[in-house]
Amino acid sequence: MARKKIIAGNWKMNMTPSEAVELVNTLKSLVVTEEADVVFCVPAIDIIPVVEAAKGSNIQVGAENMYFEEKGAYTGEISPNMLTDAGVKYVVLGHSERREYFAETNETVNKKMLKAFEHGLTPIMCCGETLEQREQGVTMDFIRQQVKVGFQNVTADQAKTAVIAYEPIWAIGTGKTATTEQAQEVCKAIRECIAEVYDEATAEAIRIQYGGSVNAATAPELFAQPDIDGGLVGGASLKPDFGKIVNWK
Numbered sequence: 001m002a003r004k005k006i007i008a009g010n011w012k013m014n015m016t017p018s019e020a021v022e023l024v025n026t027l028k029s030l031v032v033t034e035e036a037d038v039v040f041c042v043p044a045i046d047i048i049p050v051v052e053a054a055k056g057s058n059i060q061v062g063a064e065n066m067y068f069e070e071k072g073a074y075t076g077e078i079s080p081n082m083l084t085d086a087g088v089k090y091v092v093l094g095h096s097e098r099r100e101y102f103a104e105t106n107e108t109v110n111k112k113m114l115k116a117f118e119h120g121l122t123p124i125m126c127c128g129e130t131l132e133q134r135e136q137g138v139t140m141d142f143i144r145q146q147v148k149v150g151f152q153n154v155t156a157d158q159a160k161t162a163v164i165a166y167e168p169i170w171a172i173g174t175g176k177t178a179t180t181e182q183a184q185e186v187c188k189a190i191r192e193c194i195a196e197v198y199d200e201a202t203a204e205a206i207r208i209q210y211g212g213s214v215n216a217a218t219a220p221e222l223f224a225q226p227d228i229d230g231g232l233v234g235g236a237s238l239k240p241d242f243g244k245i246v247n248w249k
């Protein structure tokens, strides 16, 4: 069974609402591929104008984070139902920048995963090792823990619809893409971990992206790997280059 690719841009903390609309207007005519789901994960304040600007195009909209409660005294947070009401379909959870700067843990990521599914949002759960962990040879131990805890109490049917983004921290924003072999190796091991936790059918269905300095030059080879189902793209998603990435073939 062929998995449909999913190529997502993670804008991070870039683009004012008016810049966001301009970028969507530039890119939307380029996002015509039927071979991939294309998702723009944008800052919360950009969601509503981006949903509006993307209407009638193949662009789907995602958030970069959310909280694990529906409402209440959580100043500054955004709830899953706020996202769905605004037209959001995907949510990035557990990005390494959120883990590093905003104290996210595997446990809070897990709570968010469960809430996302409850509200019909598709999580893009990020995992990935530091350079030090890679050099110490503990990459897969670390990632297996991120995946196993992140997916705790997630059912097989839910997991089948999820997206996992493998993003080695040393490759993020550094211009240093993992080699195709390194990326494929870890994505394959993540799929094996899902097969262990669930079953083969779930492992075959779940989509696993690679992220970390993906650009128009590196995307085609990465996306051709058997266990890489697309990419989570940071810097290059803010440029017309993203049009080339989504038309990688």
Ligand SMILES: O=C(CO)COP(=O)(O)O
Residues within 6 Å of the ligand: 010, 095, 167, 171, 172, 173, 174, 175, 211, 212, 213, 214, 232, 233, 234, 235, 236
């Ligand atoms: O963190 C990333 C996407 O979530 C990757 O960022 P870059 O593509 O800028 O390296």
